[in-house]
Amino acid sequence: MDSCRGARTAVIVGAGVAGLTAATALARGGWRVEIAEVGPPEAPSGWGLCLTGPSLRALDELGLADACLAEGYGMSTITHVDVNGEPADEVRLPRLMGARRPAMVGIARPVLHRILYAEAEKCGAVIRHGVTVAAVDQDRELVRVRLSDGTVRRVALLVGADGIRSSTRGLLGLEASLDFHGQMVWRALVPRPLWATGIHQFAGKTDTAGLVPLSDSQAYVFLTENGVEQSVLPDAELAPRLRQLLEAFPGRVQEMRSLISVSESVVRRPVLTGLLEGTWSRGNSVVIGDAAHAPAPQMASGAALAIEDGLVLAREIRRHESVGAGLQAFVSRRTQRCRTLVETSVAIAALEQTQRHHEAYPLADSCHRLMAEPA
Numbered sequence: 001m002d003s004c005r006g007a008r009t010a011v012i013v014g015a016g017v018a019g020l021t022a023a024t025a026l027a028r029g030g031w032r033v034e035i036a037e038v039g040p041p042e043a044p045s046g047w048g049l050c051l052t053g054p055s056l057r058a059l060d061e062l063g064l065a066d067a068c069l070a071e072g073y074g075m076s077t078i079t080h081v082d083v084n085g086e087p088a089d090e091v092r093l094p095r096l097m098g099a100r101r102p103a104m105v106g107i108a109r110p111v112l113h114r115i116l117y118a119e120a121e122k123c124g125a126v127i128r129h130g131v132t133v134a135a136v137d138q139d140r141e142l143v144r145v146r147l148s149d150g151t152v153r154r155v156a157l158l159v160g161a162d163g164i165r166s167s168t169r170g171l172l173g174l175e176a177s178l179d180f181h182g183q184m185v186w187r188a189l190v191p192r193p194l195w196a197t198g199i200h201q202f203a204g205k206t207d208t209a210g211l212v213p214l215s216d217s218q219a220y221v222f223l224t225e226n227g228v229e230q231s232v233l234p235d236a237e238l239a240p241r242l243r244q245l246l247e248a249f250p251g252r253v254q255e256m257r258s259l260i261s262v263s264e265s266v267v268r269r270p271v272l273t274g275l276l277e278g279t280w281s282r283g284n285s286v287v288i289g290d291a292a293h294a295p296a297p298q299m300a301s302g303a304a305l306a307i308e309d310g311l312v313l314a315r316e317i318r319r320h321e322s323v324g325a326g327l328q329a330f331v332s333r334r335t336q337r338c339r340t341l342v343e344t345s346v347a348i349a350a351l352e353q354t355q356r357h358h359e360a361y362p363l364a365d366s367c368h369r370l371m372a373e374p375a
């Protein structure tokens, strides 16, 4: 694509959820898209994701919801269990794709990545691995993008979809602070217990645990560890430490605990959030997904925002005469929704820290209902 110049050409930085979705939506609208991904071609390993109604609805618009439902585990309820192991609340999430399809889907990350990646390539996006963006200049109606391999593109659109630690954001001079919330989150892949047909969340005396089905045979256990510093544990310590933290919970958590066996299936990450304070765009460049707004995982909606961003970006660019005007319309449509989600996730993280779960449930419920409104 070195020769490609100008009109309806885009460089997207990052082949994650936001970048791949934006690539598909733009390529379907006639754009020539190149993705610069710093990582290797292999799909990301690790735990799974819960894709809530807004993600599924957006994937359906791309024709990909049924593929995710076929390979993941469709479900519609979140059961909250109190510190004594008794059911405290059951939230039925809105079925945004009609009564016949479930409200959400649990899916392994590599499976979602494979589905999004294959579609982006099928639509003509060129995905290059092991490269990043080194410099960016707005040059009249075009953006001059220098990649880390020394090659240069002059394109009509640059999209930074390079995640919470986005370097594109810095190159564009956009400021975002990352906040740590005194929590580490754990994920462990386990065989799905037969009773797990929806999400289960267990309040603990200090921490919060849960289970999300990913397929008929697989699920992931999660644990949010409260009141801790950011730290890294050696891999060999992950499974034993997670089992130890789960010891404090009664009831079904003990069954889940007994399923955690090897450390390769366990990951531990800090709860970080980020939000751009001002605009997300400069000239013909924009940042989307976690690069612009990274919620805490408590609302299980970061991927929903990332997928919606890709769709709405392509739609607004199509609707406007110039790319710059399309980007401004995109940012003004997305800012409030994304801010509300990030702020709600931060509020829930704070309530969890003080075990005020009964206050967190209605907050999450009303935010899910707000997110059910069209993007």
Ligand SMILES: Cc1cc2nc3c(=O)[nH]c(=O)nc-3n(C[C@H](O)[C@H](O)[C@H](O)COP(=O)(O)OP(=O)(O)OC[C@H]3O[C@@H](n4cnc5c(N)ncnc54)[C@H](O)[C@@H]3O)c2cc1C
Binding pocket: 013, 014, 015, 016, 017, 018, 019, 036, 037, 038, 039, 048, 049, 050, 051, 052, 055, 131, 132, 133, 161, 162, 163, 164, 165, 166, 167, 168, 185, 187, 269, 288, 289, 290, 291, 294, 295, 297, 299, 300, 301, 302, 303, 304, 306
């Ligand atoms: C523990 C945890 C659990 C979560 N659970 C859920 C959940 O259940 N449901 C949900 O909806 N969301 C969940 N999220 C949030 C979700 O994972 C993110 O919101 C989503 O992945 C954001 O997509 P993205 O494409 O913006 O960023 P990413 O998925 O982070 O993708 C960014 C891509 O850019 C690449 N990249 C990074 N830097 C560069 C660079 N300089 N140059 C080129 N490429 C680069 C990366 O390699 C990556 O491929 C969770 C997050 C965490 C941390």
